[in-house]
Amino acid sequence: MTNELVRIGELIRNRRVIVCCGAGGVGKTTTAAALSLAAARAGRRVLVLTIDPSKRLAETLGVSRNPPTPVAVPPDRQIAAGIHAPASLDAWMLDPKLVADESVRRLTKTPEDAERVLSNRIYQQVSSMVAGMHEYTAMEALHRLVNEGRYDLVVLDTPPSRHALDFLEAPRRLSGLVDSSALQAFLPKRDSLMARAASKVIEKILGAVFGEEFAHELVAFMMTFSGIFSALNVDVNAMRTFLSGPDVAFLLVTSPAPATLAEAHFFQDKTKELGLPFRGFVLNRSRARNTSKRWPDETSLEDLPAEAKAALPRLQVMAQGELDAAKRDLSLLTELEQRAGTSATAIAVPELPEGADDMLTLLTIADALAAS
Amino acid sequence: MSSLQELFTRRVVLMTGKGGVGRSSLTAALATQAQRKGVRVLICDIGDDPNDYSPLARHFGRDRFTAAPTLVAPGIHGVVLLARSGQELFLKSVLRSGTLARAALSSDALRRLLSAGPSFKEMGVFFQLLTLLRAKLPSGEPEHSLVLIDMPATGHTLSLTGLPELLLRLVPRGPIAAALREGQSYLNDPKLGAAWVVAIPETLPVSECLELLEGLQKTGMPTGGVLMNRVPVDPFSAAERSALQSPLERINPLGAEGFRRPVLARREIARLRAGTKLPIIELPELAHGAALISGLADVLEKEGRTS
Numbered sequence A: 001m002t003n004e005l006v007r008i009g010e011l012i013r014n015r016r017v018i019v020c021c022g023a024g025g026v027g028k029t030t031t032a033a034a035l036s037l038a039a040a041r042a043g044r045r046v047l048v049l050t051i052d053p054s055k056r057l058a059e060t061l062g063v064s065r066n067p068p069t070p071v072a073v074p075p076d077r078q079i080a081a082g083i084h085a086p087a088s089l090d091a092w093m094l095d096p097k098l099v100a101d102e103s104v105r106r107l108t109k110t111p112e113d114a115e116r117v118l119s120n121r122i123y124q125q126v127s128s129m130v131a132g133m134h135e136y137t138a139m140e141a142l143h144r145l146v147n148e149g150r151y152d153l154v155v156l157d158t159p160p161s162r163h164a165l166d167f168l169e170a171p172r173r174l175s176g177l178v179d180s181s182a183l184q185a186f187l188p189k190r191d192s193l194m195a196r197a198a199s200k201v202i203e204k205i206l207g208a209v210f211g212e213e214f215a216h217e218l219v220a221f222m223m224t225f226s227g228i229f230s231a232l233n234v235d236v237n238a239m240r241t242f243l244s245g246p247d248v249a250f251l252l253v254t255s256p257a258p259a260t261l262a263e264a265h266f267f268q269d270k271t272k273e274l275g276l277p278f279r280g281f282v283l284n285r286s287r288a289r290n291t292s293k294r295w296p297d298e299t300s301l302e303d304l305p306a307e308a309k310a311a312l313p314r315l316q317v318m319a320q321g322e323l324d325a326a327k328r329d330l331s332l333l334t335e336l337e338q339r340a341g342t343s344a345t346a347i348a349v350p351e352l353p354e355g356a357d358d359m360l361t362l363l364t365i366a367d368a369l370a371a372s
Numbered sequence B: 001m002s003s004l005q006e007l008f009t010r011r012v013v014l015m016t017g018k019g020g021v022g023r024s025s026l027t028a029a030l031a032t033q034a035q036r037k038g039v040r041v042l043i044c045d046i047g048d049d050p051n052d053y054s055p056l057a058r059h060f061g062r063d064r065f066t067a068a069p070t071l072v073a074p075g076i077h078g079v080v081l082l083a084r085s086g087q088e089l090f091l092k093s094v095l096r097s098g099t100l101a102r103a104a105l106s107s108d109a110l111r112r113l114l115s116a117g118p119s120f121k122e123m124g125v126f127f128q129l130l131t132l133l134r135a136k137l138p139s140g141e142p143e144h145s146l147v148l149i150d151m152p153a154t155g156h157t158l159s160l161t162g163l164p165e166l167l168l169r170l171v172p173r174g175p176i177a178a179a180l181r182e183g184q185s186y187l188n189d190p191k192l193g194a195a196w197v198v199a200i201p202e203t204l205p206v207s208e209c210l211e212l213l214e215g216l217q218k219t220g221m222p223t224g225g226v227l228m229n230r231v232p233v234d235p236f237s238a239a240e241r242s243a244l245q246s247p248l249e250r251i252n253p254l255g256a257e258g259f260r261r262p263v264l265a266r267r268e269i270a271r272l273r274a275g276t277k278l279p280i281i282e283l284p285e286l287a288h289g290a291a292l293i294s295g296l297a298d299v300l301e302k303e304g305r306t307s
């Protein structure tokens, strides 16, 4: 069943956000980069936002890793990649610590408040290791950048996780922690006798777990923090609403493996459950194109030396292996197409023998995606 | 003793590497091999959610492991390390008063803190691991003589091995510090703990393997070596290769890719060798299917005698 309704080539031209999800190592970062190149080549102002920067990808795009704000791909590379003004390509490889510092500055009322948080010993140690901080900062940045209107399209490359949508849950957990009611429980109470008794219990627990000294410091830290991050919770909900909207497309990047179909199924169900617009599967590293190749006929191998002829049966075994892999991947793609139904699509990106980190191969993938 | 034989004498071994390289398969194969040697082995999965399905458990015919060790094959126990279970164990151990422990566990605020707080997830996993390492048989011997951990992504490995140093800077005294130091006494002692990196002979995986080895060293984690998985078997002699090379380049028929692959693999293995002094153990690309794990275990057995 081929799909007339959804095509990746359309998504890159008319969506404002494309989210690439998938397990680690399948090619999310590569796909996100190729999609953003394709969209910029099609005339849009594009940002590719990645949390999991590969060194070589940064080198290929010519951007530094972990700058505090998005950076433009150098003009000569944009031109070489066929991107012409007013179209543009920016990249941002997020560093959660830098972005957390930025958020503190933005959310505090005065520079003095910001300094107080930024210089706090606990904040300095924990700002990059709070669970969900990575994901939260990405969501926050995405939301802000889309609203600013500087970009026509933001392509989000999500961090590797066993469950492709973990990154959506993490910010909720973080905001669950910092929302006022949870934090209040840790703060010393002066009002009612009851409240004071309850906070005494919490104090005791914290003291036993962390030691008295650190428990005090922790409570002081949370007091400083509670006011500042009360804005977080609102953002997470607004973000969810935005991500459910018509301007957004979620793609699952997978590679051929026995578990691919199970993962695809899980992802589709999960996006449905969360009300997110799932729009397609990208089957990366597919070997299906090999069906177009042939085992050479007798004549083309006639002038081989004798010892090479003796090796031909073994070469033929390899050819058969490639043919089998091609058939497997082709039928996998067909199954993904069927599963995609009418509201989504499935597309294969071929396995490239030398990897996919240089500009030329990225552009090859970009063109294949744009033409689909 | 070969480096692989040494692996079986450790108390705790972290199986790490990039996603999809074969960590879970090799964890299962090493467990099979350990069991054949009569080692009491415990294999661990690290989970986020108790309902997650586990590729490691699949090799033992189940969807997932439980938070308490269970026998999953003759001589092999399996367990899932969950932040939540470790945190509960920890709270129970430090809050000696039962009332306080119950209050802590039922406190919504505390639960939220533990699920999102700084490194608390890793701490939970760390503490559950420590509890398993401490467990003794009535004879006084360790209940699990070898704890093999199928680590999740690279980043998780470094957060776990780097956890003690990082947290000790923040909380140098108290029960957390004591647990961290005890954990370090296993993990960072080269006689008791080791990380093994699983890689495949391709460009980026090898680069990442080298980066990971460096990262492990920075966190003070002893490394046993690299398991170079899925090395393509080369059926051609050097003479055959040189005779076939140019006609294949010219025609580029089916099979040409398979012909080139062993050469690319050798190049990447050589690059890894140039970048590390650690032992590199090669495991062949085998047929997918039910016999994969026992096939890998057989190769490990042979390798153990030589390398």
Ligand SMILES: Nc1ncnc2c1ncn2[C@@H]1O[C@H](COP(=O)(O)OP(=O)(O)O)[C@@H](O)[C@H]1O
Pocket (backbone or CB within 6 Å): A022, A023, A024, A025, A026, A027, A028, A029, A030, A031, A052, A054, A160, A284, A285, A286, A349, A350, A351, A352, A353, A354, A355, A356, A357, B204, B205
């Ligand atoms: N289609 C492909 N063919 C060959 N190599 C690929 C392909 N897609 C990705 N790769 C390579 O696989 C590695 C992992 O890709 P990456 O995009 O970083 O994965 P992820 O972001 O999902 O972890 C990179 O070295 C990349 O060059």
Ligand SMILES: Nc1ncnc2c1ncn2[C@@H]1O[C@H](COP(=O)(O)OP(=O)(O)O)[C@@H](O)[C@H]1O
Pocket (backbone or CB within 6 Å): A257, A258, B018, B019, B020, B021, B022, B023, B024, B025, B026, B055, B229, B230, B283, B284, B285, B286, B287, B288, B289, B292, B296
């Ligand atoms: N030596 C091997 N030969 C062939 N296939 C392998 C080999 N090792 C692993 N595989 C396959 O590779 C895939 C990924 O392996 P897995 O152990 O799940 O990786 P990881 O745990 O690192 O993500 C699985 O489909 C597995 O069957």
Ligand SMILES: [Mg+2]
Pocket (backbone or CB within 6 Å): A025, A028, A029, A030, A052, A053, A054, A157
């Ligand atoms: Mg990536």
Ligand SMILES: [Mg+2]
Pocket (backbone or CB within 6 Å): B023, B024, B025, B055, B056, B150
């Ligand atoms: Mg695994």
